[in-house]
Amino acid sequence: MQRYTIPAIVLHWLIALLIVAAFVLGLVMTDIPGLTPAKLRYVSWHKWLGVTVLGLAVLRLLWRLGHRPPALPASTPAWQQGAAHGLHALLYVLIFAVPLSGYAFSLAAGVKVVYLGVFELPVLFGPDPALKPVLRAVHYWLDMSLAAAVALHLAAALKHQFVDRDGLLARMLPFAPTKENP
Structure with a gap:
């Protein structure tokens, strides 16, 4: 069975780990009441993770456009083929939409995004108190949708591994042997 390319595998797992980290950090930071130094630090880290995911997603999409998956x-x-293609398309849309909605929410809140505390992202629009709660809700629901899509993706991968036993999961694992390469 043909495997994904090494760049596709690396980008897949790096983006996945960063999404999980951003998701967990988002849950933790929103549970902290008020504006504490810890909460402000976590918000910054959350934004940095989101910008990193967005940048890596751009690279992944560009790679994907030039390299067909197995x-x-x-x-x-x-x-199942149709469902797999649909879920992958949804994942791509959400991987872009979640950080972009977070960026828009930050701008509507009047808070600039300064990547790694060094690179200020462009301010596309100013503070908007009416838009802020809408974008907060959009960001939240897009994030919950991404979490659900990731869970479905993981469930499908595990089904292929443990029920179908078709070796499909090994195509995306960095060091897993395939049926042709034990």
């Missing part, structure tokens, strides 16, 4: 096994039913 085909699914011929034994995969057409409905």
